[in-house]
Amino acid sequence: MTWYPVGETEYDGERLAVHRGAGGGPALVFVHGLEDSWQTWRPFANELTAGSRWTPYALDLPWRAGADYGWVHRTGPSVLLRRALELLPQPPAVLVGHSFGANGVLELLAATDRPPVAGAVLLAPYFRPSDDPVTWQLFERELARFRGVIGEGVRRRMGERGRTLPTDLVGTVVAKALDRVGPLGFVALLRQFVTTADLDLSAVREPTLVVSGALDPALAGPRADALLRAMPSATAHTRPDGGHFCHLEQVTEVAGEVRRFLATLPVPTLV
Known part of the structure; x- marks a missing residue:
């Protein structure tokens, strides 16, 4: 499928x-994650919309x-997402977000002035239950998860090359990526994660599908249960062999x- 700006x-x-x-139907809008790209969506979106009624749009x-990450001082992801949606040539029908992008969608759905959509898909989001206090232990845990996700993303982008290079060399590439992202990238993610417990998700009426992987701690165990309790309009499926990027590692299955x-x-x- 050819994509164009x-x-x-x-x-x-x-x-x-x-x-x-390509497409001529309602807008299916894809929202990428932290340190990712709109182009990452192409294989998944192509598989998902092939022969369907939807028109795919990917936000950058x-x-x-x-x-x-200079914007961290001035604004938030849901504000930036809202402004990006205004660029669409047609109203958004369904929002599909991954990781940081999925939580941006979640924040937007919880807003009282959210744009009207028919539904949403959250791939590998994260959620803090209200009984998970914000402590230094949480800080250290989420910093480790952040480093792990950035590292996994770097290795995935390296593809076959990343599997053949020496482990220490791949580790050096990952360390450089983490240094470049810096504390502000982590601050953006931590703030978004911490405030999920404060979102009024009970007011969300739009049907929402949540897909996560059992190998991904972002929404493991009690976190997934807490999200479903907080958001009655959501249904969830945990892929037993999936990780944080299950929509890219298992394109056909997740697209199905x-x-x-x-x-x-x-x-x-x-309209």
């Missing part, structure tokens, strides 16, 4: 852009790989799950 703007000093794939957001969910949603009227 359809809109770009600057908001509060940050570049926002939208790319579109200021937490892309290589970002400086999402496709079945989309089939349950009413087709929005295009």
